Amino acid sequence: MLFARLSTVVTIALGTSLSNAALTKRVTCATGQVTAHAACCALFPVVDLLQDQLFDGAECGEEAHSALRLAFHDAIGFSIHGGKGGGADGSILAFNSTELQFHANGGIDEIIEGQFPVFQQTKLSAGDFVHLAAAVGTANCPGAPRLQFMLGRPPPRVAAPDLTVPEPTDDVTTILARFADAGFSPREAVALLSSHTVAAADVVDVTIPGTPFDSTPFTFDTQIFLEVLLKGSLFPGNGSQPGEVLSPLAGEMRLQSDFVISQDPRTACFWQALVANENRMVREFKDAMAKLQVLGQDTRRLIDCSDVVPQPPQLKTAITFPASFSQEDVQIACPQLPFPSIATVAGPAPTVPPVLGS
Numbered sequence: 001m002l003f004a005r006l007s008t009v010v011t012i013a014l015g016t017s018l019s020n021a022a023l024t025k026r027v028t029c030a031t032g033q034v035t036a037h038a039a040c041c042a043l044f045p046v047v048d049l050l051q052d053q054l055f056d057g058a059e060c061g062e063e064a065h066s067a068l069r070l071a072f073h074d075a076i077g078f079s080i081h082g083g084k085g086g087g088a089d090g091s092i093l094a095f096n097s098t099e100l101q102f103h104a105n106g107g108i109d110e111i112i113e114g115q116f117p118v119f120q121q122t123k124l125s126a127g128d129f130v131h132l133a134a135a136v137g138t139a140n141c142p143g144a145p146r147l148q149f150m151l152g153r154p155p156p157r158v159a160a161p162d163l164t165v166p167e168p169t170d171d172v173t174t175i176l177a178r179f180a181d182a183g184f185s186p187r188e189a190v191a192l193l194s195s196h197t198v199a200a201a202d203v204v205d206v207t208i209p210g211t212p213f214d215s216t217p218f219t220f221d222t223q224i225f226l227e228v229l230l231k232g233s234l235f236p237g238n239g240s241q242p243g244e245v246l247s248p249l250a251g252e253m254r255l256q257s258d259f260v261i262s263q264d265p266r267t268a269c270f271w272q273a274l275v276a277n278e279n280r281m282v283r284e285f286k287d288a289m290a291k292l293q294v295l296g297q298d299t300r301r302l303i304d305c306s307d308v309v310p311q312p313p314q315l316k317t318a319i320t321f322p323a324s325f326s327q328e329d330v331q332i333a334c335p336q337l338p339f340p341s342i343a344t345v346a347g348p349a350p351t352v353p354p355v356l357g358s
């Protein structure tokens with residue numbers, strides 16, 4: 001009896017230490033880096049290639065922004081009910097001539113052109129390449145989370161069908177239905193929109209390419225969640241274009257979709273909760289991205305290579321009301337949630353400069 005119990009204890013202890021050993025095992029690659037799995041070693045040279053050839057030496061610039069957008073447009077070509085494409089499979093890169101014809105993929109051509117020659121220098125599948133590029137590009141943005149990266153997506157089999165990518169002209173019901181069809185809750189949809197903190201529009205108004213969605217498009221901060229709530233007064237370019245609503249700042253574009261999501265009872269409290277809550281935004285964005293970047297994939301066959309993703313720089317400053325704005329200009333849509341206290345920058349209202357491509 002005593003013996004039997006003892007041997008059980010020993011087995012459990014042994015089992016635990018064995019699995020711990022497996023979890024903490026590290027391999028040292030020929031290139032010197034230490035990683036979780038030998039298969040991940042091949043990724044370090046690809047990370048360097050991406051930084052040199054695509055991201056202008058680890059910048060959070062237009063290419064990094066577009067690589068993140070590309071990951072979304074690739075992955076969202078998926079339905080939990082089937083029949084809508086392979087999800088995070090790189091089909092947008094491999095079948096670019098089909099998917100780039102879709103209206104919602106306007107402006108995606110530039111990042112495909114930038115990524116294709118880099119992709120061809122690697123042995124990665126299109127899906128692994130697109131989703132590694134998004135993780136590395138995002139890591140160049142101060143304040144961003146270090147996104148998960150899973151390796152081993154098979155090559156894409158078919159192009160995604162049209163009408164899987166939400167449009168800025170869509171209403172909230174349509175947008176939330178599309179996210180739900182791909183497996184995302186309204187809260188996760190809002191979390192994913194954190195991406196618009198490192199974003200600009202080229203094609204919504206073609207007369208003003210590179211017009212950012214917030215005043216800090218090079219930092220992954222919560223400024224987007226604040227600025228979308230500010231009273232709008234102007235259109236930054238050639239008047240009102242489809243998918244755009246009044247913006248609070250010259251040089252800044254407000255997407256209609258961001259605005260209606262910020263005001264809708266189904267999403268307004270999730271939106272407002274992220275204002276000035278960097279930790280929560282980063283946590284929720286990281287979790288939602290981890291789900292997005294393996295949509296439609298058999299995750300049991302993927303290897304966790306997250307430790308090849310560079311550590312993002314830290315944010316140095318808190319968010320602020322742009323000069324001339326204050327609490328009075330906030331269009332509160334979740335009155336039950338206290339609004340954080342935020343300082344105002346001194347001086348006259350700014351004009352936000354465009355994000356210029358390199």
Ligand code: HEM
Pocket residue numbers: 062065066068069072106107166167168169175192193195196198199200201202203204205243255257
């Ligand atoms: C309701 C859903 C969404 C809509 C309607 C939407 C719409 C748009 C539009 C219209 C643009 C500007 C395109 C242009 O004129 O060049 C844009 C840019 C961008 N979007 Fe979204 N988006 C949505 C969700 C997302 C999600 C979930 C992500 C990523 C997780 C994302 C990441 C980006 C990024 C990073 C850019 C900037 C690209 C650049 O600066 O080159 N978006 N989005």
Ligand SMILES: *[C@@H]1O[C@H](CO)[C@@H](O)[C@H](O)[C@H]1NC(C)=O
Pocket residue numbers: 093094095096097112113116117
């Ligand atoms: C699109 O994909 C094809 C391969 O399917 C490739 O040859 C072509 O260069 C890609 N287009 C761009 C713009 O990268």
Ligand SMILES: *[C@@H]1O[C@H](CO)[C@@H](O)[C@H](O)[C@H]1NC(C)=O
Pocket residue numbers: 206207238239240
């Ligand atoms: C400006 O907008 C108007 C109306 O939307 C359009 O007819 C015109 O072609 C636009 N101008 C330019 C330069 O794009």
